[in-house]
Amino acid sequence: MPRMHRRSLLRVAAATTAAALIAAPTLAAPASADDEREEWVAAQLDGMTLEEKVGQLFVVQVYGADAHTVTDAQRASNQAAYGVDTPADVVQKYHLGGVIYFAWSGNVTNPRQVAQLSNGLQRTATEDGGPPLIISTDQETGIVARMPAPATQFPGAQALAAGQSTNAAREAAKITARELRAVGINQNFAPVADVNVNAENPVIGVRSFSSDPAMASAYVAAQVAGYQNGQGVAAAAKHFPGHGDTSTDSHYGVPEIDHTRAEWEAIDAPPFQAAVDAGIDVIMTAHIVVDSLDPTGVPATLSEPIITGLLRGELGYDGVVVTDALNMEGVRQGFGPDRVPVLALQAGVDQLLVPKDGDMDVMYQAVLAAVRDGEISEDRLDESVERILELKWKRGITGDEQVDVDRVDRTVGVRAHQAAAQRITDPTVTALRNTGADGAAILPVAPASSVNVVTTNTAAGNDLAAALTAQGATATTQAVGTRPSDAAIAAAVQAAPAHDLTVVVTSNAWDTLTTDPQGRQRRLVAELAATGHPVVAVAVRNAYDVAYLPESAGFLAAYSSTTVSMRSVAKVLTGAISPAGRLPVVVPAADGSVLYPIGHGLTW
Template identity: 35%
Template sequence: MSKPSLDEMLGQLLVVGFPGKRVPEEMEAFMKEHKIGNIILFARNMGTPEEVQKLTSSLQRIAKKSGQELPLLISVDQENGVVRRLGQGTTLLPGAMALAATNDPENAYHMHQLSGRELVALGINWNLAPVLDVNNNPENPVIGVRSFGEDPHKVALYGKQAMAGLQKAGMVTTLKHFPGHGDTNVDSHLGLPRIDHSLERLKEVELYPFQACIDAGADTIMSAHIYFPALEEKEGVPATLSKKILTDLLRNDMGFEGVVTTDCMEMDAITKTIGTEKGCVEAIKAGVDLVMVSHSIVKQKGALEQLKRAVEDGEIPITRIEEAYRRVLAVKQKYLLNVKEYASVPASVGGQVHQDEAMAVYEKSVTIEQGANLIPLSAKGKRILVIEPPEAIMTRAEDKHYAHAALGLAVQSIVPHSDVKQMPLFTEQLSALSHQYDTIVIGLLSASQQKEQQELLHQLVRFNFDVHVVAMRSPYDYNILPDGVGIYINTYEFSYPALEVAAKALFGKHPLTGTSPVTLIKSERNIK
């Protein structure tokens, strides 16, 4: 390869996103002028598999026309479960905590290999997964079921299997969110979290899965926008901007030689402190190789301009840029040189074989925590009502496109005469319903963090309904159950196959064998 210019190297250090299913003209011009080497896609970019494949092909053609000698890294957050980007025509696959609930690490390998195959077939070559955060804080608003659980050894085991499955399919993988986002009650999309643990504790818990996966051949690691005082004494400096964390700890102490990428530099933890553009400069100085600016082309252009100015002014040594550039090219050379180009979407994408394989794992993941002796519920001659939460995303990591939790539809597939109502329901409505229904199945969506859902659940018990719960996201909803609830089931996500398994279980059509990857203790019995 010819010796690159500064502009060409900087173009390879930026990851950009854009709206729509086609590349906007302004983005195409930006990519060509600066030889932008890396893309991130969201649900906003997804259509049918054919549309996704057409988009990724057009992106690669633009890169080739701009004179890039290697293909683009095209990334998505396809964690599966509650955080996914692919939609119609692809296979719904269980997320991390559902996989851990099967108590079989092979399921993590198999499901991630299947996920990788579908991504590769659509022209996506870089998955921003697996999540290695140890979710040991029930109040964590952004990780939760995206984690394999609360045990660092189990997270490491399942994380290694997930990483290996994706790599087997030909995917570049990403361990996130370093050095650990599990023990915080602040969402870094909305603010700057702080974790005060000592280095010794971090090594035993948060860092343990990362070290295990680094030793197993990690490709890229994503930094967290979180402040760790034990690792960085300068007040308020998140890991993304900390040389002590990304160079001294990750590179020198833990021996990571791959690519370091940031989480999105347009998250509030960055934009409301140092700012996106200046933050990109500080991230590169700290040891980052790829800065991710996912949304605004104005900020993407500004970041590139400030990076160039920082090099020309001597703030960033040219050797730091060359080092990052070499790492990005190395991962491209490892994964992208022999990628098969599909003339059309393979029938396996979203096909029956993949769906059956996924369902077999979903059937092993759903967990019953209470009321096993009450199964099966009787449907004959019973008036059954399903109450669902409104469609909603719980974090900015999720896409509103996939926010519908169809518990009612799942129950109706087993008991066609059941009715469905959506929250909110008020006291006077409940009074009327008490004369119409014998059995209530209520779907909760992170009720442990939603007072309205908690209050509704307590009201249903006070009205002496026969109440049974399907927790469709957070297993910690068990902690707020009032006395009087019968069956309690965790599905760990509101993917329809998981809800279908729960519905079958309630009415005795399928036995449940899942085991909770987190500790559940009822901590609150009554709301006054």
């Protein structure tokens, strides 16, 4: 059945209403909001072709900063992935239900540009009466943030938990959502609900609020409320059934979680239950194998016992379920692109996220064929499409999908939001060590001190040096990379006597597999500490670094490399504020024993 244009639908509805009023002796009661939602969803669903219904399931990346005008390179990328030229062409070709923005796809350069892109894509989606798009991104804040400055930057989940305020976490989510909606983004793939109980987790780490399920649950619920309540943005808790205890990155392999069913119930399930109880709109699956939950060995994304049995059945969740990205190896190993979307839908998933470039045609046609052949019933397809349409109505984008580009600068990155970010971040810096080789306290240093910032993260090091200068210090920067060379280490050691303090910005110095397999960050700090001159390490990723660094070096956990975090660190270094953060995770010693428990943190 061809889709009826929205204006035609309105004319029919108006005529029907007029006829009813003429025939009725009294006026009928006004339709409730629920009635209006049900009528809109039913009208959209009834007017869709099978091809249009299947298109609603997909959320894809598109290449370009504008819906219709792209660079030659972006055109080539769209052609390679989808066989068309522009983002608008991709939306039209597949009748898409959603798109997702990434910096590497050229979608995000500045807030006004993002708003214009959103408006152009929404016009394309709705020009023939179709439903508007769900426009998504990953703005977890902290180390995963697609919207750059001037969008307000927060330090991320683990830092927020270190700050010990669920109200602050809720406020951070509320501000983030307000800025996303101002540029036309109506779905945020956050918060992370994984409980990071594995210190060697290569993919979650500081993206998790805590290694304690109760603490993680409280912060997940707070952020769900912040993102969703009155902001017009759907939150998405991830990654179900829990990605917190793995040493394999599902982008590159298939993680296997060995939790028993009882351990899953005690550790992994509580934050997702908290999200469900808080009214979460969306839950994202994980490409992980959990034998205790499904002994067939298929990834959770493709597992009916996990998605339909556990999530929908036992946790009582009836909202939208979205896959993690389908271009990840965790779901591709052992399954072809023609089977992955079909198996995901059979498992109970609704949205199919980010097919690998070149796979979209195969996946789209595979779902069409599965419905036509009866492998997936049209009723099952309608169930997912209806959930997606309900979400679009619920988040207020039906009939109001355009944003006011001229108002973007009055919302995104405004002074009040930036001030809130600094106020929220200042209490998150966590001091774990502060005694030098001579037994004396290292921090704080005098504001006018000379400080050499030796950094594995160039941007964070430059931001920290600038913040120290703003505090009155004389700061220099030496960028050494995450695997410092012998020459870089020697140069830092040689420079140490000329400065009152050397600050080493570390980034996963604990990692013996990928970031620092030869222990070069650890060697850098150790050789600096051996000089006898004051040294403080500042971890801009995981606090686990402290277990591998000498006790004679001070240690601060920032959990984040954002500019706002570096300003807070500079304040702590120079005594403008006292460190107030408390560890939200257990930090194990190198031998696996507890080095620092949850709640540990020094102050002065």
